[in-house]
Amino acid sequence: MPELPEVETIKNDLEPLIKNSVIDRVEFLWNKTLRGSSPETFNREVAGQRINNLSRRGKYLIIMLDNGKMLLVHFKMTGSFLIGKQEGEPPKHTRAIVYLKDGRGLFFIDPRKFGRFQLVNPGDSPLSELGIEPLSSGFTRQRLGELLSKRKSPIKITLLDQGLIAGIGNMYADEALFLAGIHPLRRAEDISHVEITRLHDAIRHVLLEAIKNKGASIVNYFRPSGETGSAHSHFKVAHRKGVCTACPGAVQRIVIRGRGTYFCPSCQH
DNA sequence: CCCGGAACCTGAAGGC
DNA sequence: TGCCTTCAGGTTCCGG
Numbered sequence: 001m002p003e004l005p006e007v008e009t010i011k012n013d014l015e016p017l018i019k020n021s022v023i024d025r026v027e028f029l030w031n032k033t034l035r036g037s038s039p040e041t042f043n044r045e046v047a048g049q050r051i052n053n054l055s056r057r058g059k060y061l062i063i064m065l066d067n068g069k070m071l072l073v074h075f076k077m078t079g080s081f082l083i084g085k086q087e088g089e090p091p092k093h094t095r096a097i098v099y100l101k102d103g104r105g106l107f108f109i110d111p112r113k114f115g116r117f118q119l120v121n122p123g124d125s126p127l128s129e130l131g132i133e134p135l136s137s138g139f140t141r142q143r144l145g146e147l148l149s150k151r152k153s154p155i156k157i158t159l160l161d162q163g164l165i166a167g168i169g170n171m172y173a174d175e176a177l178f179l180a181g182i183h184p185l186r187r188a189e190d191i192s193h194v195e196i197t198r199l200h201d202a203i204r205h206v207l208l209e210a211i212k213n214k215g216a217s218i219v220n221y222f223r224p225s226g227e228t229g230s231a232h233s234h235f236k237v238a239h240r241k242g243v244c245t246a247c248p249g250a251v252q253r254i255v256i257r258g259r260g261t262y263f264c265p266s267c268q269h
Numbered sequence: 270c271c272c273g274g275a276a277c278c279t280g281a282a283g284g285c
Numbered sequence: 286t287g288c289c290t291t292c293a294g295g296t297t298c299c300g301g
Contacts, residue, residue, distance in 0.1 A: 001294070032277090059295075076295050078279085093279090112278045114295070153272090162296085170294065219281090219293080257273075259294065 002075035004167030005210035007056050013224045015054040022050050022101040030095040035118040058130045058166030072118045078220040079115030082107045130166040141200040151188035158188040174238040174262050176202040183268045184261050237262040
């Protein structure tokens with residue numbers, strides 16, 4: 001499930017490989033992968049465009065084109081990129097292929113078909129709806145405190161709200177709450193100053209560690225080279241069963257607003 | 270406007 | 286062993 005660290009890894013891996021490459025055309029094998037325009041209109045705008053740079057905002061990968069347009073890619077649950085030669089059958093579950101002029105293909109692989117491509121103008125895009133980047137300098141403990149105040153939802157749900165903080169998904173919300181010792185069902189506005197400090201540190205720590213480990217390959221996610229990440233092997237609670245890594249108690253799994261939530265009842269209050 | 274739940278999807282896992 | 290059901294979850298959409 002590509003969240004901030006996975007998308008950051010894809011961006012870091014891909015940028016040196018495709019920066020300054022020129023797009024020949026983009027083929028959609030599953031039409032709903034393209035959002036907001038028809039494949040014909042889309043191709044009229046991207047064909048022949050040079051890729052200026054790649055960046056990331058929240059869970060979006062941003063491919064900047066020479067004409068000023070941004071190609072946004074959202075990987076949702078099971079999207080990944082694989083780069084290789086164009087010849088032969090595309091890999092299984094390929095939903096779109098970005099053909100580059102140099103003969104390489106960028107394959108968008110997405111078994112569940114939730115992932116989306118969208119061509120937008122800067123300033124006129126879903127990016128403007130996103131909240132603060134948790135790894136930016138603006139994300140201070142004071143700022144986190146402001147975001148949590150007057151929020152009556154469970155803290156877990158608040159952390160997943162992309163309009164408040166951009167990039168945290170189910171796995172890293174569980175990991176951050178475990179590290180901070182906070183029960184996922186606590187009301188956000190009830191979190192104390194001391195706990196907010198711990199949570200702020202925990203969020204940044206789990207995201208930075210996961211980026212160092214090139215993302216978590218729990219299901220489907222892999223890097224553009226085909227390699228997996230190893231962040232999941234460092235998880236303390238997310239997707240774990242059995243004994244807690246920090247105490248003799250057992251990790252519990254509950255469902256909060258439809259999302260599987262892992263936590264340790266004796267470590268998190 | 271806010272909240273909660275369904276829908277989108279398919280492969281994997283679990284139950285009988 | 287095999288068929289059937291359930292589950293996974295990021296985001297959008299819709300109803301209350």
